[in-house]
Amino acid sequence: MDSTDRYDERDRERLVAEPPKRVEAPERTPFERDRARVVHAAASRRLAGKTQVHGPQVDDFVRNRLTHSLEVAQVARDLSRALGSQPDIAETAALAHDLGHPPFGHNGEQALHELAAPCGGFEGNAQTLRLLTRLEAKTFGASGESAGLNLTRATLDACTKYPWPAAEGLRKFGVYADDLPVFTWLREGAPAGPLGGPRRCVEAQIMDLADDVAYSVHDVEDGVVAGRVDLTRLDRDAVWAAVRAGYLPEASDDELGAALDGLRSVDGWPDAAYDGTRRTLAALKNLTSDLIGRFCGAVQEATFAAAPGPFVRYRADLVVPEQTVLEMAVLKGIAAHYVMHADDRxxxxxxxxxxxxxxxxxxxxxxxxxxxxxxxxxxxxxxxxxxxxxxxxxxxxxxxxxxxxxxxxxxxxxxxxxxxxxx
Incomplete structure (x- = not known):
């Protein structure tokens, strides 16, 4: 069975019904059309000028939001295919996941959140939903209101990293109050999660994991090339503090030390400082590839060990091993300490x-x-x-x-x- 056939008419439905195309065009599935709409969106082009970690003008090598999104999309597509869900859905969600980010990355996001307190705050993921369903110009409903790109329900749901509205005490949320009608529509039929809260579809989980994998690895790679990170000389105490401050508050020294040992066991982990030669650049690129394969392979193996698959919509959940969580957190801590927390930054x-x-x-x-x-x-x-x-x-x-x-x-x-x- 083709993975597209695992999705029913409700999954393929759009908020505004669209008539068949009147011009000859290659036959495409609804989810392929969704992907094309995101690729051609103005907000996608703007990502090339938005900060990932380093600003886009710092160096030609480092990532911006667009190159990061392309890399996340590749990871998400491969993992989705391996798990049996529809790759176009996961890839589209990955391409769209940072569309709502403002200038200056998470720093700009925090600034806007404080300034927007009188209208409900600001959150990049909620802004992504707003772009996809309102601000991007593509489709209008009968009432004359913009429906944004008018993506299918399954794709919009996959783009929803945090499927809940803003609430007191929550910094992360996925929808503003005035976007609740379309949010309610796209979440129709969504079951409750294991603890009774909102449950994310597996395609959204794949997108989220791909984002975690990509930025944990690539932020370190960019830091190495920028001369800020030397993987052969790490200040463990400082890195552990960064991990606990930003990612895993309860992680012990022993757990983080074992995670770093696991990373160092990867064949490509360097034993000499990066010097900018083609040989060391090739070694660094191979290390990033090996780490991505290590993380995705561990998740794929654990997920299939928990259930037979294929994994589509709400029929199963990803399983991320604790060791994988710890290893990615150590990489994030390295980037946080040596790059994000540097005095000049x-x-x-x-x-x-x-x-x-x-x-x-x-x-x-x-x-x-x-x-x-x-x-x-x-x-x-x-x-x-x-x-x-x-x-x-x-x-x-x-x-x-x-x-x-x-x-x-x-x-x-x-x-x-x-x-x-x-x-």
């Missing part, structure tokens, strides 16, 4: 947060003239200050790192105001 992040706050204030002061036409129209339709703030947050979140700086220069540094905004 901390200072840069403070300047970026100030820029975002000043830009939001300036846009609010000069809206709607300061906004792109589509967001200016949203501003005019907004019913109160909270809705107008959300429009400005949508506008800022859409910007790349470079365009955020340019807009800030025009409106804040040079004080052109609305009159000179489009000059």
């Amino acid at each position: 901390v200072q840069l992040m403070a300047r970026q947060r100030t820029l975002v706050a000043e830009l939001v204030a300036a846009l609010l002061a000069h809206a709607p003239a300061s906004l792109d036409r589509s967001f200016a129209d949203d501003w005019e339709r907004a019913g109160d200050d909270a809705e107008r703030l959300r429009v400005v947050v949508d506008q800022v979140a859409s910007l790349t790192d470079a365009s955020a700086v340019t807009w800030h220069d025009r409106l804040v540094r040079h004080g052109t105001g609305a009159a000179g905004w489009r000059a």
